[in-house]
Amino acid sequence: MTRMLIVGPAGSGKGTQSKRISEDLGIVAISTGDIFRVNIKEATELGREAQGYVDAGDLVPDSVTNRMVEDRLTWEDAKNGFLLDGYPRNRTQVSALDEMLSRLDVSLDVVLELTADREELIQRLKKRAEIEGREDDADEDAIRRRLEIFASETAPMIAEYDARGLVRRVDGLGAVDEVNARIMEALKP
Numbered sequence: 001m002t003r004m005l006i007v008g009p010a011g012s013g014k015g016t017q018s019k020r021i022s023e024d025l026g027i028v029a030i031s032t033g034d035i036f037r038v039n040i041k042e043a044t045e046l047g048r049e050a051q052g053y054v055d056a057g058d059l060v061p062d063s064v065t066n067r068m069v070e071d072r073l074t075w076e077d078a079k080n081g082f083l084l085d086g087y088p089r090n091r092t093q094v095s096a097l098d099e100m101l102s103r104l105d106v107s108l109d110v111v112l113e114l115t116a117d118r119e120e121l122i123q124r125l126k127k128r129a130e131i132e133g134r135e136d137d138a139d140e141d142a143i144r145r146r147l148e149i150f151a152s153e154t155a156p157m158i159a160e161y162d163a164r165g166l167v168r169r170v171d172g173l174g175a176v177d178e179v180n181a182r183i184m185e186a187l188k189p
């Protein structure tokens with residue numbers, strides 16, 4: 001059983017790799033970005049609350065996001081391990097997650113960080129905008145904003161997990177299979 005996070009900037013391949021890891025390890029992948037996108041599409045109350053932030057590339061307020069994750073982690077399918085993709089994104093969310101996990105009486109095993117350089121990320125996001133039609137990938141301001149927030153809020157958050165000795169870093173550059181093989185190697189005990 002594994003409880004893990006996957007972190008990395010927009011375009012680093014987190015979503016693609018987390019689906020693979022989820023299959024390989026038999027744990028559920030929970031992507032906060034996917035949950036927001038589904039809710040926006042279905043125009044739920046949560047979707048209406050999140051839409052403006054997601055479109056602009058800003059973080060959805062912590063109170064909304066934390067509540068949503070806390071609920072999701074209590075589902076039956078998360079009892080045997082999980083992979084959180086895109087959460088936490090800042091220090092406030094780290095504290096919230098610490099509290100949630102302690103209430104569930106479980107702890108994190110590993111934080112997988114996918115790295116990629118800025119030019120590569122921008123190229124990938126442009127390509128994804130064409131393939132998946134994600135509006136936040138097609139909008140240059142939103143792309144810039146997401147990469148800025150990663151640098152200012154998410155990178156310092158990763159440092160906190162690094163200090164706890166949980167981070168394994170993997171180069172996200174290359175073909176999906178290649179990166180997957182690197183990840184599986186890095187996840188070996």
Ligand code: AMP
Binds near residue numbers: 036054057060085088
């Ligand atoms: P992602 O699919 O992870 O790139 O997320 C897409 C968008 O969803 C982000 O730009 C944010 O607007 C929102 N989002 C996803 N995860 C979070 C989070 N942990 N906290 C706040 N906003 C989030």
